[in-house]
Amino acid sequence: MADLNKRLDEMEAAIKKPSFRASSGKANEVNYWIFDYPPERELEVRERIEYMKNKNSKGTDDFELVVFDLYDIIIDYLEEKNFMDKCFQFEQKKGLDRITKAVNNSMKINDDDSFIVQYIKDHTPENAVVFLTGVGKCYPILRSHKVLNNLHQAFVRVPVVMFFPGTYNEQELILFNEIKDDNYYRAFKLVK
Template sequence: MMAGLEERLDKMELAIRKQTFRENSGRANEVNFWVFDYDPKKELEVRERIEYMKKKNEKGTEGFQLIVFDLYDMIMEYLEEKDFVNSYGRFEKRRGFDYIIRAVSTSMKMNEDDSILIRKIVEQTPENAVVFLTGVGKCYPLLRSHKILNNLHQSVLKASVVLFFPGTYTEQELILFNEIKDDNYYRAFKLVK
């Protein structure tokens, strides 16, 4: 039986504080990639807890840096920097949303090991850090969770990573919003059950 959200968040917070969590010695000595899944209806509670943990970590007493990347915000920043937001609106009206998904994916190299998002995450993650990836639900269908996880596995990122996933993760499949199955294999571990 799965514990309640608050209890799971407490356990997660305790887990990331442990030095062994940050030693990058997961199963078969892989980099530690973790998925914290939760009921999508609890999104705001999860966001509040992450913000609380981030502020608490800023005091510098934890022994590591907590770095939070909201994937949706990163995509929007890129599109705004390139002044693509208005263009994509016009393209969507003429060519449809599937065209926008392909255009954004191509522009940001989403399917490549060195995608724009992966490079930013690697460049902005200091030594001795724990990385939280958020905003997965807001990104759908522009970005699929498996792309980020698989591309990060190929990167030189040396930090432990926690992907906050609004849905269910069975260690076999990700089911976004408890409705949309992703039929890819993941090398990530469920952080707290």
């Protein structure tokens, strides 16, 4: 993996190109991208995304950069439904696997009309680039392959970049460079 700062510079330049926002991915599929990075550099990546979002908000780009922290979406949902205390109690009694299943069922994570997919659809303007962050913070409640697969089925109007703390080799995702997802992804690696 090339130097992270150089890759972040290349990614920032890439999303500004009209061709990036107009392309449709592999085999004329959805315009989905994964930017992988060393998990220990998470804070640097967060800072860069915040910098890019602030810079974009000045209106000098011809698109809107929309950042969705998947962890924040989950927490906001649980708080809105007054489920946080229930989740803590349920986890203590039944364990992490059961709370993961319960949250997944409540948010319909495995469905095309999942809460997260619907939230992203409802909060994304037409001329945008979507950044998905918080993948590592969500584990094991939300798996990146679920988000990508569900978005791929239901959301195709703008490019989506998932920031992934680990490794992506254009076939498999390895979260934190340790947890392998045995799924095939139809997404480009944004910058190698």
